[in-house]
Structures are given as C-alpha cells and as structure tokens.
Amino acid sequence: MTAEMWTAVSGGAVGVASAVVTAWGARAARRTRRDHRRDDFTAVTDRMEKEITRQGQRIDELEADSEQQRTRVAGQDFTIRYLTAWVRSLYGHIRATGAEPPSPPQPVPDDVRPYLHDIGV
Template structure:
C-alpha cells in the first residue's frame, strides 16, 4: 500500500511539475511582442545615433561653407588686386610680366574670372 501511495505521489508530483512548466512557457504572441520590443529598442538606439551623426555633419558643413566663402573672398580680392597692379604698371608706361599658366585643378574655378 505504501508503495502504491508513493507511486501515486510521484505521478501526481510529476504531473503537477509538467503542468507548471507548461503554464510558465511563453506563448507565441508573448514571444513576438518581446521580439518587437527588442527590435524597437534597437531601432530607437540606431535612430538616436544617426541623429547625432547628422547633427555632427551639419556642423561640419557649416564650418566648411564658411571656409569656402572666405576662400572665394580671398580669390576675388587677389583678382582685383592683380588687375589694379597691372593697370598701375601700364599707366607707368611699362608692360607687366606675363601671367603664369593657371593649373588645371584651379581652371574650373577661374574660368569666369578674366585673369
């Protein structure tokens, strides 16, 4: 009798353990929701990283634009200064020296300027 009771106790305990394990298992909708949360968190982190990168690039772009504007002003000043120097030399009755050839790399930027 004691053996039967112990077998029944073991079977009952095993059955309860199986039922508890089954009820503790996550369902498919729960797993999908958790996967979606993980992906969403990862996407939010990446969007934040991209946002800071865009801000950095905009800052760099503003600095470069200021630099380009300054370089354009310097080129314009040099062109005007050269023209006035050539005019002064010619008014003095002399001929200015021949201009050096424009480098190929600079030619696209100086095509509109009469040098």
C-alpha cells in the same frame, strides 16, 4: 505481478505524467508565444530607437561641419576675389605707366584660366 503492484506502478506513472503536464501548464501560463513576440518586438524597437538617435547625432555633427566648411569657403571666395581685383589693378597700373607686367612665375593652371580671363594671361 499482483494487482497491488500494478496499482502502485500505474499510480507512479500517473504522478510523473501529472508532474510533466503541471510543469508544462505552468510554463505556458507564464509566458505565451505572444509574450515572446512582444518581447522580440520591444527589443527590436529599442535597438532601432538607439540607432535612430545615433544617426540623428551624426547628422547634427555633419550639419555643423558643413556649416563650418561653408563659412570657410565663403571667406576663401572673398579673399580670392579681393586678391584678383588687387592683381588686376596692379596690372592696370603697370600698363598705364607703359611698362609690361611680368609673366606669372609658373604656367597658369587650366582650372584657373576662366577666372583670370581679363588680365591677359
């Protein structure tokens, strides 16, 4: 190999190396490791924000359902107290006339007994 050939080959190698270094430098100048981390952080915080918003909406729905249930239970409580008072007055009226009130159509459940303690069942 002649000196001109070595010069040409080394010039080609230097050109390829320069192209690789230039490409790597351009990429490094465009996106740093910190940029990638910041983008990851942004993506994670965006997902967290969406999830927090979804959870907040779910909590609002559950609170609305809870309020409806409280209203329904309060109405049922009032109805049960009204019916219990009405049955007690009927029992009292039947006993006042000297008759014996009829027995319940079925055995009274144990869960109900504490609330019907004063009507003699």
